[in-house]
Amino acid sequence: MARTLLNIIWQTALLWLVFRLGVYLVGVLHLALPGNVAGMLIMFALLTSGLVTPRYIETASGFLLKHFAFFFIPISVGLMSFGSLVRQSGLELLVILLVSAALGVAVTGMSVQLLQKRREP
Amino acid sequence: MSNLPLFILFVALTIGAYLATRWLFLTYRHPLLNPVFLSTVALIAFLQATGLTLEEYRPAKDVMTYLLGPATVALALPLYHNRRVLKSHALPVLSGVVAGSLTTMAAALVAGRGLGLDERVLLSLGPKSVTVPIAVEISRLTGGEASLTAAFVVATGMIGSIMGPSLLSLCRVKSPVARGLALGTVSHGQGTAVALLENETAGAMGGVAMAIAAVFTALVAPYYLPLFLH
Incomplete structure (x- = not known):
């Protein structure tokens, strides 16, 4: 120990x-x-x-x-200072962040797996 | 340190929240039980309820995040263990990260314009998928606002790490290499943290993706982002 x-x-x-x-x-x-x-x-x-x-x-x-x-918890608490922006256009921002993250994840994940499969027939 | 009891309270609360939510996540394995998300909500709620401010939380934050640098360096070890995978998959790795980075930037700016956000917010959204220190630099370079970008980076990290794993399963992406790369490309360190919870290979690939996405985005953002503004 x-x-x-x-x-x-x-x-x-x-x-x-x-x-x-x-x-x-x-x-x-x-x-x-x-x-x-x-x-x-x-x-x-x-x-x-x-x-x-x-x-x-x-x-x-x-x-x-x-x-x-763990390290990202104290950093994320900083989001608190953007309360007014969230109240003003929070829904729009959430939609943008969700859609763009989802597309990025899907494109990377699917293209890597596809290229991997081509390589190992 | 001007206020030691408060400092100790914040550190204890943060570690306590982390351990409790980590236990919840590992027990039930539900993506919404993401430890970073739940702990952050709990801590913000605590600060709001007690009237304590972010300024007062900052000394505790600085100490607790001090080891993030060495922890990122530690990602070299799983990367080293996976060096053969990396070598034999160099092309899929590189093209996957590049495609994902370009897609997520374009999607954010196109959607943002469509929803009528002003240019300053759009430019701040551009580098949201890369790790905070470099995203902030890119934002300054392209005309965004650093603090806004930092907030978007953190929010993207949280969103991607919560819905990323389920989305990848929905798209039938099973390969740990592909899963780790996707999470790291879009959600940088937070995505890598979730990938590390899946398995070591996915975690290593998260680190790889984070590094490639950071370098690539820094190089292309100043030329690529303006394409979506006019």
Whole structure:
């Protein structure tokens, strides 16, 4: 238990370092990419090249990804400040968001599955 | 930290709401029991009822979201475990994400124009399917309003993660690769969180889709969005 906790802490520190590196590089190179996504790509490169082996990050990664949804709760509470816009044109916005999300999900899901099937007859 | 008891209360309430709604979701597996949706509603209701403000919630929010960066980096691990799938499916992955991103942007702007929204709101809607930090940048670049875009991003994340899985089943999309990509393309991190609850492959693909959609949208939005304004 204590060992797992310790692993989570130092492995999270390693993930954090790569995250900061991503943020830094995006800033310096003026990339059109969020720092966290850049960090993810850097970590992927580190894993692929063998510089970092999965066991260096797997305990913390498992924990953080299991609770990935948690981080979006405090962010979503911020929607509260758009009460007046919601009262004014909330229904229209809901329709737009629903229709466009549904079309995007259906198009991506169906096209990927179709192309996958063509590949594996 | 000026108000420690309030800070502790907010953190405890947020974690408590998350654990309770996560348990509900895992027990009943109904899409409307989405933990982010239910917890957010509960917390907003609490703030409204007590007269506490978003400003007072902010310190707790900043601390709780601090690990989102490292957590996104952690997505590299399931991605690494699925590297063979990624390599052998490079074409379907890329074309699926590109098609989905273009479709959802076009649909939002066309529907928004049809419903008579003004240009500022339309431009703020454009990048709503990509993760918050980059959506805000795109919005600034194209003439939208950053805070409005951030709200649309979060709302899209919630909507896509609630109805996405059922819609995919309705469309008979069973492949975990396709499901993860669809959820990540439209609903970024929140979609990826739901994909992670389905299985590891879907979760990894959610992360992939999030990354590709972010880069692709940033590159094309300044040229693509104006096409739907006039």
